[in-house]
Amino acid sequence: MSGTKLKSVLSSFSQVPRELEPLPSDRHSLDDSCVRLNTNENPFPMPEVVMQSAIAALEQQYLYPEHDNISLREAAADAYGLTKDQVIAGNGSSELLGLIYRAFLAPGDSVAMLSPGFSFNRKLAMLQGAQFLEIECGQSDVLPVEELLSGPAEGAKFILLANPNNPSGTFVPVAEIERLAAQSDRLIVLDEAYVDFAPDNGLRLIHHYPNILLLRTFSKSYAAAGIRIGFGLGHPEIIGRLRNIQNVFNMNVIGHAVGVSILAHRDAYEENHRHIKRERERVSFALSQLGFCVTPSHANFLLARVPAGRNGRWWQQALERRKVLVAVFSEPCLNEHIRISIGTSAQMDILLSEIFKVVNDPEQ
Ligand SMILES: Cc1ncc(COP(=O)(O)O)c(C=O)c1O
Structure with missing residues (x-):
C-alpha cells in the first residue's frame, strides 16, 4: 500500500526531479x-583574535542575524576595493553557485565548464533542466578561449571557470580570462576558491568587465570550512539579482562575526x-x-x-x-x-x- 502510494508520488514529479536519485543512507x-x-x-x-569574535558572537544567539548581511558585505567591499552593492555574502560559495544556476538558467538552456572541473556544477545544471557542456582541457594551464567563444559553448548562458581549477590545481593566466571576458558577451563565473595559493587573481577584472562574476570562499585559505562563508563579487545588476532570490538569514551570527574578523586580519594567515x-x-x-x-x-x-x-x-x-x-x-x-x-x-x-x-x- 505505502509502496504504491510512494510510486505514484514519485511518478507525479516531472522529469528533472524524477531523475534525482536518493542519496544512499x-x-x-x-x-x-x-x-x-x-x-x-x-x-x-583560527587566529586567536578571530576565535574571540566567534565566541563573542555566541552571545547574540537569540537574535536573527543581520538582514542582507550588510556589515559583512561592507567589510568585504572595503577589503576588496568595491562598493557593498557589488558584494553578496553566502553560506559558503556553494550557496552562491546554487543561486547563480537558479537565477540565470532556465530548462533547456546550457552552461559550459572546463572539464575535469568541480562536479557539483553538473548537479546544479541538471536540477535546472539545463544542458551541461564540458569543454575538455585535461590538466592544461592554457585557457581554450577560441573554443569557449565559438565552439559548442558559444550558446551557453554562462561559462564556469575555476582558477585554480579543482581537481587539477592548474592555474590559467588572468590575462587569458581577461581576453575571454573582453570578447564574450556571456557571463563568466570565475570561481576563485583556491586563489590565495596561486600567483595572481582576477579581482581587478571586475572594474572593467560587467560580465565577470567572481566567487571567493573562506573555506580553504582561511580555515573556516565549518563556519560557511563565501562571497560573490561583480556588477551590482548581477549581484542585486542574486540577492533578490537569496534566503533571508542565509548565514548565522557566527559566520558574520568570523567573516568580518577574517577580513580585518587577513595578514594573520x-x-x-x-x-x-x-x-x-x-x-x-x-x-x-x-x-x-x-x-x-x-x-x-x-x-x-x-x-x-x-x-x-x-x-x-x-x-x-x-x-x-x-x-x-x-x-x-x-x-x-x-x-x-x-x-x-x-x-x-x-x-x-x-x-x-x-x-x-x-x-x-
Ligand atoms: C572550485 C570550488 N568552488 C567552490 C567550492 C565550495 O566551497 P564552499 O561552499 O565551502 O565555499 C569548492 C569546494 O570544494 C570548490 O572546490
Missing part, C-alpha cells in the same frame, strides 16, 4: 582518528599560506619519488596519477584502510588519479609513510 560517520585529506580543508586553528605552499612542493617531490606523477598545483591539493598497475579507487581504498582519506573522481580521464589535500606537516608525513608501505607491500 549507508554512509558511515567519519572516524576522528582518520587523516582527512579528501575535501581540501585547511587544518589550522600569511604563515598558513606559506606552509601550504611549502608542503605542496615537499609532498609533490616525495610522491614523484614513490612513482606518482603529480600535476603542478597552485591550490591546497595535489592531483596525482598513481603508479601503473592499480587505479585511483584501489589506492583510495588501500589508504582508507590505513585511516588516510583521499579523493577520487568518476570521470574516466581521472580513473588513475587521486587528489590529496595539503594538511599539516604531521598529516603529510603520515600520508607519505602509509603510501610508502603500500608501494612496498600492496597486498597488506
Whole structure:
C-alpha cells in the first residue's frame, strides 16, 4: 500500500526531479582518528583574535542575524576595493553557485565548464533542466578561449571557470580570462576558491568587465570550512539579482562575526599560506619519488596519477584502510588519479609513510 502510494508520488514529479536519485543512507560517520585529506580543508586553528569574535558572537544567539548581511558585505567591499552593492555574502560559495544556476538558467538552456572541473556544477545544471557542456582541457594551464567563444559553448548562458581549477590545481593566466571576458558577451563565473595559493587573481577584472562574476570562499585559505562563508563579487545588476532570490538569514551570527574578523586580519594567515605552499612542493617531490606523477598545483591539493598497475579507487581504498582519506573522481580521464589535500606537516608525513608501505607491500 505505502509502496504504491510512494510510486505514484514519485511518478507525479516531472522529469528533472524524477531523475534525482536518493542519496544512499549507508554512509558511515567519519572516524576522528582518520587523516582527512579528501575535501581540501585547511587544518589550522583560527587566529586567536578571530576565535574571540566567534565566541563573542555566541552571545547574540537569540537574535536573527543581520538582514542582507550588510556589515559583512561592507567589510568585504572595503577589503576588496568595491562598493557593498557589488558584494553578496553566502553560506559558503556553494550557496552562491546554487543561486547563480537558479537565477540565470532556465530548462533547456546550457552552461559550459572546463572539464575535469568541480562536479557539483553538473548537479546544479541538471536540477535546472539545463544542458551541461564540458569543454575538455585535461590538466592544461592554457585557457581554450577560441573554443569557449565559438565552439559548442558559444550558446551557453554562462561559462564556469575555476582558477585554480579543482581537481587539477592548474592555474590559467588572468590575462587569458581577461581576453575571454573582453570578447564574450556571456557571463563568466570565475570561481576563485583556491586563489590565495596561486600567483595572481582576477579581482581587478571586475572594474572593467560587467560580465565577470567572481566567487571567493573562506573555506580553504582561511580555515573556516565549518563556519560557511563565501562571497560573490561583480556588477551590482548581477549581484542585486542574486540577492533578490537569496534566503533571508542565509548565514548565522557566527559566520558574520568570523567573516568580518577574517577580513580585518587577513595578514594573520600569511604563515598558513606559506606552509601550504611549502608542503605542496615537499609532498609533490616525495610522491614523484614513490612513482606518482603529480600535476603542478597552485591550490591546497595535489592531483596525482598513481603508479601503473592499480587505479585511483584501489589506492583510495588501500589508504582508507590505513585511516588516510583521499579523493577520487568518476570521470574516466581521472580513473588513475587521486587528489590529496595539503594538511599539516604531521598529516603529510603520515600520508607519505602509509603510501610508502603500500608501494612496498600492496597486498597488506
Ligand atoms: C572550485 C570550488 N568552488 C567552490 C567550492 C565550495 O566551497 P564552499 O561552499 O565551502 O565555499 C569548492 C569546494 O570544494 C570548490 O572546490
